[in-house]
Amino acid sequence: MSLEPVLTAIDDALPRATDRLLELLRIPSISTDPAYAAECDRAADWLVADLASIGFEASKHATPGRPMVVAHSGGDGPRLLFYGHYDVQPVDPLTLWKRDPFDPAVEETPNGTVIRGRGASDDKGQLMTFVEACRAWKEVHGSLPANITIFFEGEEESGSPSLVPFLKENADLLRADVALICDTGLFDANTPAIVTQLRGLLGEEVVITGPSKDLHSGSYGGIAMNPARVLSRIIADLHDDTGRVTVPGFYDGVPELSNELAAAWDDLNFDAEAFLDAVGLKFPAGEQGRRPLEMIWSRPTCEVNGLSAGYTGDGFKTVLPSEARAKISFRLVGDQDPLAIREAFRAQVRAAIPADCSVEFTSHGASAAGQMTTTHPAFDQARKALSDEWPQAAAFVGAGGSIPVAAYFKTYLDMDAMLIGFGKDDDQIHSPNEKYDLSSFHKGTRSWARILHALSEGAA
Amino acid sequence: MSLEPVLTAIDDALPRATDRLLELLRIPSISTDPAYAAECDRAADWLVADLASIGFEASKHATPGRPMVVAHSGGDGPRLLFYGHYDVQPVDPLTLWKRDPFDPAVEETPNGTVIRGRGASDDKGQLMTFVEACRAWKEVHGSLPANITIFFEGEEESGSPSLVPFLKENADLLRADVALICDTGLFDANTPAIVTQLRGLLGEEVVITGPSKDLHSGSYGGIAMNPARVLSRIIADLHDDTGRVTVPGFYDGVPELSNELAAAWDDLNFDAEAFLDAVGLKFPAGEQGRRPLEMIWSRPTCEVNGLSAGYTGDGFKTVLPSEARAKISFRLVGDQDPLAIREAFRAQVRAAIPADCSVEFTSHGASAAGQMTTTHPAFDQARKALSDEWPQAAAFVGAGGSIPVAAYFKTYLDMDAMLIGFGKDDDQIHSPNEKYDLSSFHKGTRSWARILHALSEGAA
Numbered sequence: 001m002s003l004e005p006v007l008t009a010i011d012d013a014l015p016r017a018t019d020r021l022l023e024l025l026r027i028p029s030i031s032t033d034p035a036y037a038a039e040c041d042r043a044a045d046w047l048v049a050d051l052a053s054i055g056f057e058a059s060k061h062a063t064p065g066r067p068m069v070v071a072h073s074g075g076d077g078p079r080l081l082f083y084g085h086y087d088v089q090p091v092d093p094l095t096l097w098k099r100d101p102f103d104p105a106v107e108e109t110p111n112g113t114v115i116r117g118r119g120a121s122d123d124k125g126q127l128m129t130f131v132e133a134c135r136a137w138k139e140v141h142g143s144l145p146a147n148i149t150i151f152f153e154g155e156e157e158s159g160s161p162s163l164v165p166f167l168k169e170n171a172d173l174l175r176a177d178v179a180l181i182c183d184t185g186l187f188d189a190n191t192p193a194i195v196t197q198l199r200g201l202l203g204e205e206v207v208i209t210g211p212s213k214d215l216h217s218g219s220y221g222g223i224a225m226n227p228a229r230v231l232s233r234i235i236a237d238l239h240d241d242t243g244r245v246t247v248p249g250f251y252d253g254v255p256e257l258s259n260e261l262a263a264a265w266d267d268l269n270f271d272a273e274a275f276l277d278a279v280g281l282k283f284p285a286g287e288q289g290r291r292p293l294e295m296i297w298s299r300p301t302c303e304v305n306g307l308s309a310g311y312t313g314d315g316f317k318t319v320l321p322s323e324a325r326a327k328i329s330f331r332l333v334g335d336q337d338p339l340a341i342r343e344a345f346r347a348q349v350r351a352a353i354p355a356d357c358s359v360e361f362t363s364h365g366a367s368a369a370g371q372m373t374t375t376h377p378a379f380d381q382a383r384k385a386l387s388d389e390w391p392q393a394a395a396f397v398g399a400g401g402s403i404p405v406a407a408y409f410k411t412y413l414d415m416d417a418m419l420i421g422f423g424k425d426d427d428q429i430h431s432p433n434e435k436y437d438l439s440s441f442h443k444g445t446r447s448w449a450r451i452l453h454a455l456s457e458g459a460a
Numbered sequence: 461m462s463l464e465p466v467l468t469a470i471d472d473a474l475p476r477a478t479d480r481l482l483e484l485l486r487i488p489s490i491s492t493d494p495a496y497a498a499e500c501d502r503a504a505d506w507l508v509a510d511l512a513s514i515g516f517e518a519s520k521h522a523t524p525g526r527p528m529v530v531a532h533s534g535g536d537g538p539r540l541l542f543y544g545h546y547d548v549q550p551v552d553p554l555t556l557w558k559r560d561p562f563d564p565a566v567e568e569t570p571n572g573t574v575i576r577g578r579g580a581s582d583d584k585g586q587l588m589t590f591v592e593a594c595r596a597w598k599e600v601h602g603s604l605p606a607n608i609t610i611f612f613e614g615e616e617e618s619g620s621p622s623l624v625p626f627l628k629e630n631a632d633l634l635r636a637d638v639a640l641i642c643d644t645g646l647f648d649a650n651t652p653a654i655v656t657q658l659r660g661l662l663g664e665e666v667v668i669t670g671p672s673k674d675l676h677s678g679s680y681g682g683i684a685m686n687p688a689r690v691l692s693r694i695i696a697d698l699h700d701d702t703g704r705v706t707v708p709g710f711y712d713g714v715p716e717l718s719n720e721l722a723a724a725w726d727d728l729n730f731d732a733e734a735f736l737d738a739v740g741l742k743f744p745a746g747e748q749g750r751r752p753l754e755m756i757w758s759r760p761t762c763e764v765n766g767l768s769a770g771y772t773g774d775g776f777k778t779v780l781p782s783e784a785r786a787k788i789s790f791r792l793v794g795d796q797d798p799l800a801i802r803e804a805f806r807a808q809v810r811a812a813i814p815a816d817c818s819v820e821f822t823s824h825g826a827s828a829a830g831q832m833t834t835t836h837p838a839f840d841q842a843r844k845a846l847s848d849e850w851p852q853a854a855a856f857v858g859a860g861g862s863i864p865v866a867a868y869f870k871t872y873l874d875m876d877a878m879l880i881g882f883g884k885d886d887d888q889i890h891s892p893n894e895k896y897d898l899s900s901f902h903k904g905t906r907s908w909a910r911i912l913h914a915l916s917e918g919a920a
Contacts, residue, residue, distance in 0.1 A: 032773075032774065032775030032776060032777065033773065033774055033775060034774070089777060090771070090773065090775075090777055092771070092773065093674075096673070157777075158775050158776065159776060199678065201678070201778070203776045203778070205776065210740075210741070211739040211740050211741055212739050212740030212741075213556070213739060213740075213888070213891050213892065214553075214890065214891045214892070215739055215890070215891065216861060216889050216890040216891070217761075217763045217765055217789055217791070217890075218659065218661070218791060218859070218860045218861025218862055219756065219860050219861055219885070219889075220739065220756065220860070221756070221761040221763045221789075221791050221860060222746040222747075222755040222756055222759055222760075222761035222763075222791065222860065223732070223735075223736070223744045223745060223746050223752055223755040223756050224736065224739065224741055224745060225741060225743075225745040226745075226763055226764055228695070228764035228766075228767050229695060229696075229698075229699065229763075229764055231692070231767075232691070232692040232693075232694075232695035232696045232764070232767075233692075233695075233696040234692075235688070235689060235692035235693075235696075236689075236692045236693040236695075236696035236697070237696070238689075239689065272683070275683075276683070276684065279671040279672055279673060279675055279680065279684065280670075280671050280672030280673075281670070281671055281672075281684055281685060281816045282815065282816055283685075283815050283816050284683050285683060285684060285685040285686075285814070285816060286682040286683050287682075292683055295682040295683040296679065296680070296681070296682055296683050299682055300682075301677075301681040301682035303677045303681045303682075303686055303689075303778075303780055304686055304688035304689055304692070304769065304770065304781070305677060305770050305771055305776070305777060305778055305779050305780070305781070306688075306769060306770035306771040306772045306777070306779070306781070307688050307691075307692075307767050307768060307769040307770060307772070307781075307784060308767060308768050308769075308772040309764065309766060309767040309768075310764065310765050310766035310767060310787070311550065311552070311765055311766040311787060312766045312767070312768040312772075312785070312787075313492075313493065313550060313552065314492065314493055314494070315491075315492030315493060315550075315618050315824070316492060316618065316619060316663045316665065316765070316787055316789075316824035316825070317492065317549060317550055317617075317765060317766070317787070317890065318661070318663070318763075318765055318789055318862075318890065319765050319766070319890055319891075320763055320765070321764070321765070321766070321767075324767060325772070327770070327771060327772075327776055327777070329677055329681075329776075329778055331677070331678060331681050331682065354745070355742065355743050356741045356742055356743050356745060364775070364776035365776070399678070400678045400679050400680070400681060400682065401676065401678025401679055402678055402778075425679070428673070429676055429679075430674070430675070430676040430777065430778065430779055431673050431674050431675065431676070431779075432673065432674075
């Protein structure tokens, strides 16, 4: 089956494809907030209907959390599993959005045309690039060049609690020769990337309780234990003066960058200054003596994601808070063991809790880092197909974000995954005013059409 | 004019007095939140009307913030200025209240009858003890035993920004022989107290900004500066290992406790264990080697009153926050200079701000500690009057809370103040489920009737 008419069909269909994406973006499928559970359900239903409309046998699968969508094309060719997630991040602070995050629109900007709205880039716009590529193949040739299973998750932004049980129970539904995951970005505007290493994620919520209720800081200040002070000390002590994390054993299993990969990354000429400048910063603030790309791709981290205690409204309230809360996450690399680090972190916190305070922990996920086997022939086939679409040749890169599903596919389905995506650094994912470049959406769709063609030719 | 019929009138009028207080408590006069400005106005109007109904010439005085209420009785006898505040603390966390904080009620509890609602103890219930005492004197004798000015403020819970300018501009309206302030507590259930030393208060809000927006902690974690981490380090470093505050020069002007006062305080047999046990704590957590009463009355403190950064809702969001905020207050004693400490604190924070972060400060008040001249004869007259009403003799005590108005009266009106109040440690002021014991309200009113009598006899 020839590729060119498929690419032409994609070009012609772009306005209609964009409308479909806007429809999906209007559904506020925030997974971390239980108030939006019904909206997640609605997003899953929308995808089932859309996939059915292009000939997939599609269905929604209930889980203890948000539902999964699984769809099969049937047919011949290599067996591929495509993964994306239909859930999105919360939208606060809402006041910083220039428009309603769930009233998306196509906007002209000085940097080109964008699709603006929560989930435009992470991950609804990305997953629809693959769906639109399939639609075009089907429309032009009446069939797909591969035997495709599409798998959409609805809990990626909230720690994927149902994912592993679902993979275990439904391995037969999902197993394929290779997995395709569209939840990452371009290396830069001209250079597509296939991610071959991913950081893992350990998410912990810490609640330190002191007095049984909020107290008047005049009556009790100086005699009562203040849990906000205790929490601050604990967080301050999580890093040493050189930026290293102090949790005992934290660096066990953290590999040094190979000379080969170091050279390849140096060849990418990563512009750390521009990368930081885009978010109002100037200086790489990670571990001393590390390359900027190491800081975001191959070194582990510890970050405070949220802090709260006492009175946080307007004005002032002289309260001595009863409790102090922190959300803390660790990005993991190499063979770092998330469960061992969780235990070591909790032990370190417990050891710093004074008399008259107590601590409780809530886990928000614990996933190891992922390393792909790039010798699988599909990696080179996909790299060539991407290089045909974009101005620069595709690169094998690392990713700072955590996409644990790649590791799970390896563990539970014995499959390598190719992480290919078209997001850009300025997409503002997880932030107000998220957008996806129309060119990412368009060329992303064309890229998948090419990759499907390349993988089917390679398998033939 | 004889006292006994006044006391009897107070006993008889208790149900009606309680209804009046409930009416005032229904007005949500939260001063720190601009959304409640109109309610503060309404509370001031209510007080003007009530004072006028018992013959005071009462009026509301506009300020740049919440209005002041000033009322004059005219007549003979010693000139007294009575101060209270009609504004109240915010009510969050609302979920911890057992009833609507502004739908107050009289409740029977295992510890006696209480008036439950925001402001019941701090300070509406307290200021109404004086108003009810005046009403009874007027009702029984047709006049008051003193020439009384009543002065109610509406910004006490939000740093009193309009107070000093108002005192300066209206000194002639307010000047008297001695001031009476009702915003403190009993020493214990049986022992009334006259506060003779008060801690000052310095309130500071600190906002540390790093990246220009919230970032994805996967994409930027490890390379971007995290302001929550910076703030935690700053707070952790505000105390040393012995519990002393590290701000340079902080202890300048902090006096050691005199042997005489130390002996008097030891005689009070303060039960620190019970005081802490009531709020779920066991161990005095202030400076090492200090008496518990010193920790709350005569030693300065630094407390975190509020902390916020990043995502604080349900679930988890891997955000690297753009900013981190803290509300921090210092309780001051002796001759500590609030403005010098503010500058030293800000300099210490600025010195800890790394490249790529900036800091902004907002002042929420700066008032020095207060020390009364207890040789004024009114102190002994009031002590005797209180001792007649309560099971135990009245004590001269310190107070941990900051009532800067006492110092302002000295500075701007050249008047000593007697701080006499009937609150109890378990009143939960500034906390959910605030209450005022009906016995505090009743015996407080009787106490003021006795004090007015004693001061007029003393002056005669």
